[in-house]
Amino acid sequence: MTDQRGRLQIQPADGQLVLSGAIDETSALLELLGRAQNRRLVLDLAGVTFINSLGVRDWIRMQGEATRAGVAIELRRVSEPIIHQLNMIIATRGTARVTSFFAPYACDACGREESLLVDAVANAAGLAQLVPPQMPCPECGAPMAFNDFPERYFSFLAPS
Numbered sequence: 622m623t624d625q626r627g628r629l630q631i632q633p634a635d636g637q638l639v640l641s642g643a644i645d646e647t648s649a650l651l652e653l654l655g656r657a658q659n660r661r662l663v664l665d666l667a668g669v670t671f672i673n674s675l676g677v678r679d680w681i682r683m684q685g686e687a688t689r690a691g692v693a694i695e696l697r698r699v700s701e702p703i704i705h706q707l708n709m710i711i712a713t714r715g716t717a718r719v720t721s722f723f724a725p726y727a728c729d730a731c732g733r734e735e736s737l738l739v740d741a742v743a744n745a746a747g748l749a750q751l752v753p754p755q756m757p758c759p760e761c762g763a764p765m766a767f768n769d770f771p772e773r774y775f776s777f778l779a780p781s
């Protein structure tokens with residue numbers, strides 16, 4: 622039962638909604654709150670490639686309404702474009718909890734660059750100290766280096 626809203630696809634799976642494509646003013650994000658179960662809404666954002674300024678506006682409305690309605694939003698596998706928004710515009714964070722997210726890594730040994738999934742719960746202590754978790758290169762196995770500034774990229778995790 623895929624729900625197509627403009628350039629955004631919404632696919633229910635295992636108690637969560639898997640979002641993919643681009644978020645804009647046609648995405649009707651506020652309506653997603655109606656799909657919360659037991660006041661809990663889990664969004665998988667791995668496939669979200671882009672969000673425009675009107676999408677950001679609706680995203681902030683969704684967060685505000687969730688907080689007012691007592692709906693806990695969990696964001697899983699958050700893609701890099703969404704992390705950049707969470708970092709730039711504090712209001713986009715709302716009261717949602719990010720449990721995992723993608724982060725840029727690069728391998729000094731073989732030159733591979735990759736967006737890797739970081740478990741924000743298992744690595745919470747290190748991330749609070751702005752220490753990126755160690756990741757092996759999928760190509761050559763060497764330890765990869767975090768490819769952004771931790772104090773910038775992890776700022777969305779700071780308590781607001």
Ligand SMILES: [Zn+2]
Binds near residue numbers: 729730731732762
């Ligand atoms: Zn490598």
